[in-house]
Amino acid sequence: LEGIIERVEKDLRECGKKVSKTRRKVMEVFFSCGRHVSVEDLYMEVKKKHPEIGYATVYRTLKVLEELGYAVSLDVGDGSTKFETAFSQHHDHLVCTSCGTILEFHEPEIERLQERVARKYHFIVESHTLHLFGTCEKCQG
Amino acid sequence: LEGIIERVEKDLRECGKKVSKTRRKVMEVFFSCGRHVSVEDLYMEVKKKHPEIGYATVYRTLKVLEELGYAVSLDVGDGSTKFETAFSQHHDHLVCTSCGTILEFHEPEIERLQERVARKYHFIVESHTLHLFGTCEKCQG
DNA sequence: CTTCCTGCAAAGGATTTGCAACGGC
């Protein structure tokens, strides 16, 4: 966790960006709070410890983290963009349309099939998103 | 094409909704213009033939078509929602991040794998979206 | 005639930006 932030700060420096106290605070909260947060979620979490930090800064910090590849934005169709940390292997998402919970899964076979499709269409894949929307176990009661 | 509109109008009546001239005009343009249009695209296309029709009506018509299942909204990550007609079988999308073109493909094998994953997590899938982002053949030049 | 639909303008919500002050390096 401390190591992660050091890595990010190294990258920041290498990009000519600066390592400010504010930025560090936002990153600390981001990397230690739950895996899928909206900007609003993160802002409120940041506020608890650092009320002086503004909404725009949270946006700007997430944008920088996304550029550096440390955050990934998800569109789960509920109107607000969610972000997750980008340290685990690639995975896809099960989005519960009832409670909003997001589960992750990894299915190498699906990835392989995607590559095959891409080749068929002479398409070079940079990234992909696979979201399964439905009802999670808890909400099926 | 004329048949499609008749089907929609039948559904509209059954839902207690009305078949107005304006609605028919928007639908005609929607069902005959390209497969993936943003609201803006459709609005401009509609404007060409029917300058009196407003932006809000285009939104409202698309919303109705979506409710009835005749339109599907796509989020391709470029800020604006795109819509496509919902008459073909289910398919996924190859989105070119260079020119914005959207290609469709259908891979039953992927669908089958998704079902398997869902079962593993005791998740009931209602729908899914799979987008492969990258560079299309034309843009690779 | 009752209910739904329309166009316009205004409102909303999410995200971005301009700017003067501030803080790394």
Next chain:
DNA sequence: GCCGTTGCAAATCCTTTGCAGGAAG
């Protein structure tokens, strides 16, 4: 000091809504 960063408020973008008039059933 120079240049990136911050907080605030204002601006912007996309989408929805309120309303008074108009059209469909």
